[in-house]
Amino acid sequence: MILEWPSPSQKEAINRARVAHLATADAAADPHVIPVCFVYDGLSVYSVVDQKPKRVEAMELRRVRNILMNPQVALVVDQYNEDWTALGYTLIKGRAEILSNGAEILVAIRLLREKYTQYQTMDIDDSPVIKIHPSRIIGWGRPGQ
């Protein structure tokens, strides 16, 4: 099944996922990928560059540096299952930005704290927030698992 845009139930399924994998690339087309927590409000994807647990600064900022030089990103949502007939994923292609608008950062942080109780006691208010504007959302297999 290929979905060119998610249905409401598919949007909910994307947002139910607790983790996604974010791929970025630098200007030399060298790709990078890390697991991220995220929230999807049906229009945009938000992810905060948090401090869980303390990480090396260069690693922490790699995705940010890549996005600043090359906003093209891909985010995949999936869950592994030993029953391979149940496998699927949702691939979100789009452009990312590091938010600088204070009001939108507040909304993103609030949404992330609603989804992840772990964020409620973490000091993330001044952390960089990545916003992804999806240009294409593709479902493969059984992406709503």
Next chain:
Amino acid sequence: MILEWPSPSQKEAINRARVAHLATADAAADPHVIPVCFVYDGLSVYSVVDQKPKRVEAMELRRVRNILMNPQVALVVDQYNEDWTALGYTLIKGRAEILSNGAEILVAIRLLREKYTQYQTMDIDDSPVIKIHPSRIIGWGRPGQ
């Protein structure tokens, strides 16, 4: 914890993971990421472009096309945990190739079938095999979880 190269126990931990996420990028630095099954023999990572379940040809081959035009890849191994103090990942940076050597393909398929019983009844003998030559392996947090 940053590991510049994995220890034997870390190699085992990488190979115990049932799924990894492979990032590639095309020549225009547009990144792509998908979940993959893989095997790591301590030197190289192998993944087969299998048919589970049947997928659209263009999607199926995107990673292959990217690797052919740009061999730089990143592969991340991690498992999500609601206890964020237990989170970690292993990031493998390297160069990939589509194997054309028949003997090495046979070895890779054998290793994949040893790791994944699902492959034992699947016709993957003529499927493209991606080989990743790691240039750098970085552990963050608690990557062996």
